[in-house]
Amino acid sequence: MNYIKAFAPATVANVSCGFDIFGFAIEEPGDVVEIWRRDEPGIIIKDIFGDEGRLPRNPEKNAVTGVMIHLLKHLGITNFGCEVALHKNMPLGSGMGSSAASAVAGVVAMNELLDCPLARTELLPFAMEGERIASGSAHADNVGPALLGGFVIIRSYSPLDVFSIPVPKDLYCTLVHPDIEINTKDARYILRDEVSLKNTISQMGNVAGLVAGLMKEDYDLISRSMVDVIIEPVRSILIPEFNKVKQAALDHGALGCSISGSGPSMFALSRGIENAKKVGEVMKRTFSEAGIESSTHVSLINQGGPLIMEKN
Amino acid sequence: MNYIKAFAPATVANVSCGFDIFGFAIEEPGDVVEIWRRDEPGIIIKDIFGDEGRLPRNPEKNAVTGVMIHLLKHLGITNFGCEVALHKNMPLGSGMGSSAASAVAGVVAMNELLDCPLARTELLPFAMEGERIASGSAHADNVGPALLGGFVIIRSYSPLDVFSIPVPKDLYCTLVHPDIEINTKDARYILRDEVSLKNTISQMGNVAGLVAGLMKEDYDLISRSMVDVIIEPVRSILIPEFNKVKQAALDHGALGCSISGSGPSMFALSRGIENAKKVGEVMKRTFSEAGIESSTHVSLINQGGPLIMEKN
Incomplete structure (x- = not known):
């Protein structure tokens, strides 16, 4: 595979009484990440749209490419090269899980490009690392629902214990x-x-x-x-x-x-x-x-x- | 009806993480209350078995008869007379919901003797009054499950909001x-x-x-x-x-x-x-x-x- 385009949704964290333990994903808006494979090793940020120039362009410091680097390192892949574009479809610092949507889209796209070496739930710690890069704190109440979908409970952070529950259809x-x-x-x-x-x-x-x-x-x-x-x-x-x-x-x-x-x-x-x-x-x-x-x-x-x- | 014999079960309150909000009933042991109607008005405690003489014999100060007096007053019944016996089948102060079992058995028995003017869930505030008489605090995490059965959540005390949830069969x-x-x-x-x-x-x-x-x-x-x-x-x-x-x-x-x-x-x-x-x-x-x-x-x-x- 040489090209992937992935979407991850905005999320509502805390959900009233559930500070740090509840979150759910919504259908739209959400961020989109594109990855183009290239021959030379190294990850390059090609474009970021919709951030008004506010997100870091250094791949190590950007949440999207940061999680990709983290995932490649974990998998022991050293000679990988790609270009990345991020389409921000929600404002930064809005409380809509903006950095979580970017990090999740990034790590899901990269995992897919590598033919899915990890199951989706196994990507959670990597997505949380994106939150740490973006905000200094590896919270799961946005990345959890952005990655797993549905209404998510974070029972525990150490050890990490995250699962979803059914919600009424209406x-x-x-x-x-x-x-x-x-x-x-x-x-x-x-x-x-x-x-x-x-x-x-x-x-x-x-x-x-x-x-x-x-x-x-x-x-x-x-x-x-x-x-x-x-x-x-x-x-x-x-x-x-x-x-x-x-x-x-x-x-x-x-x-x-x-x-x-x-x-x-x-x-x-x-x-x-x-x-x-x-x-x-x-x-x-x-x-x-x-x-x-x-x-x-x-x-x-x-x-x-x-x-x-x-x-x- | 002239005679009633009612049982209410022991209960486990708090249930680990759920201080003041969780409780469940077990099948045995439980307390038994008997009521014999009599012609003269007034509630008399005829016998208390199994308390080693430690429970109050004054009907106003005893949780079982106290809830009965409270219920009769609420229903506007003034000329009612009965004798009451309480069989304590669990130790006092044991953490098994002893006073709750007595209060619930008492209020359920009296309601039945009166041909059920109140639904079972409506008896909860009266049973809580029994807890107040026994321990000074009208908690619901024992009387709730003793009265309703099952695993009970007390979402709120004011207003009172108590309901049960299903549990696994095994x-x-x-x-x-x-x-x-x-x-x-x-x-x-x-x-x-x-x-x-x-x-x-x-x-x-x-x-x-x-x-x-x-x-x-x-x-x-x-x-x-x-x-x-x-x-x-x-x-x-x-x-x-x-x-x-x-x-x-x-x-x-x-x-x-x-x-x-x-x-x-x-x-x-x-x-x-x-x-x-x-x-x-x-x-x-x-x-x-x-x-x-x-x-x-x-x-x-x-x-x-x-x-x-x-x-x-």
């Missing part, structure tokens, strides 16, 4: 990205190191309720469980109009609404596409009334994960 | 009660008010894993998720030989092992009755080698909850 996500930016490191920095035992118990109850609600297809239980007493009250301060936008979503039938990842994007879950679209409209309008432009995506939970779009 | 509980006593209030008092965010995340991961594991019938996932980094490290100090007994259970095939409720009883979950019996033997032997006598119960998760044994 569950739709509305993702709204306001045109403001939050630094992920800042969003983590403002969190407290300690949590009251009382809040820990509340959060555990909601985590248990959300998993049970998704697996039982119980929309009411999903809705009652989408409560975050630990992270959202702190991080929502960084998102202008957060409370108004959330309330508008809930008033228009959303099951729940919270921060996507570390923000500033917000997501809502709804039963049925019509409701999810309506929720998107009112969230966008509420941001707009405060002078903040936003883009909206409505999607089923993506069960497939990454996609090989072309190969030859 | 999942057995081994419950071992060492002949020592812990005061439930002490066991709560030694807990810290604050939890690190890191431990909160670990615990949430295990809570999510245990719910998913039970619902997917994934014994390995159940086993990996039975890890408590918050409560067990503190409370296990109160149980002599805890670490040795737990290790013996795990070494002999238990999926997991932890404190039942606030102790001193310990429970293990196993796949299959033979394994659960073997685990019970080695736990008992390990206690015994340290000079501590213990009693052992092996049982399926009780899916039925309370039972009306006789009525006429």
Whole structure:
């Protein structure tokens, strides 16, 4: 094989009560990576589209090519040469799992080009390495769902224990990205190191309720469980109009609404596409009334994960 | 109806990672309550067997009759008279949900005697009142499963949100009660008010894993998720030989092992009755080698909850 084009989806991490342990993939947008094999060894970044020149062009420091180098090293392949193009289809630092989508598209494309020496689940540590290159922290709550698809639970980081659970067929996500930016490191920095035992118990109850609600297809239980007493009250301060936008979503039938990842994007879950679209409209309008432009995506939970779009 | 005899089962609360939010019922032992209607108004405690004289004989202060008084008051019944007998079939302060079994047997018996004015789930707040009378705290993680049967999640206390989830058919509980006593209030008092965010995340991961594991019938996932980094490290100090007994259970095939409720009883979950019996033997032997006598119960998760044994 001499050419691969692969897609990996945007993701919503944390999912209200599930800080660092829950994430799910959506159908679009997503990033696309192309690889052209060449005779001379070494990985070259040919083009990056859609990043406004902000991503590193040094292959070691770029998440996409960084994970490829890491994978080749692990496989003991030394004389490999290729050119890489990355198409960014979502904004950086948006809370939509931008770096995860790039890293996953990159590692899936490279594995495919090599005739799949590793199973998809085995690629997870490599994709996490991409997160480390991009943000300094090897979190799995975006790369997990971007790689595996579906609604993903990260039970443990050490040892790594990641799996997906079924979700109701009529569950739709509305993702709204306001045109403001939050630094992920800042969003983590403002969190407290300690949590009251009382809040820990509340959060555990909601985590248990959300998993049970998704697996039982119980929309009411999903809705009652989408409560975050630990992270959202702190991080929502960084998102202008957060409370108004959330309330508008809930008033228009959303099951729940919270921060996507570390923000500033917000997501809502709804039963049925019509409701999810309506929720998107009112969230966008509420941001707009405060002078903040936003883009909206409505999607089923993506069960497939990454996609090989072309190969030859 | 003039006579009722009702049974309610022992329960395991907390279930490793699920402090205050998880509990399940077992098949035996359990407490039995008898009620004989009489013409004169007022509730009289006729007999209490098996408590070594330690439970209050004042009907207002006894959990069983206390819940009956509470239920009658709620229903606006003022001229009701009966005699009550309580058969305690498990030790007090054992961590086996002793007061919950008594309160649930009492409220279920009285509701039946009155021709079931309330549905079983509606009895939960009354049974919780029994816990408040017995221990000063209206917890639901024993009365919930004792009343509803099965594996129960308490998503929220305010508003009260309690439901059960399915469990694998071949999942057995081994419950071992060492002949020592812990005061439930002490066991709560030694807990810290604050939890690190890191431990909160670990615990949430295990809570999510245990719910998913039970619902997917994934014994390995159940086993990996039975890890408590918050409560067990503190409370296990109160149980002599805890670490040795737990290790013996795990070494002999238990999926997991932890404190039942606030102790001193310990429970293990196993796949299959033979394994659960073997685990019970080695736990008992390990206690015994340290000079501590213990009693052992092996049982399926009780899916039925309370039972009306006789009525006429």
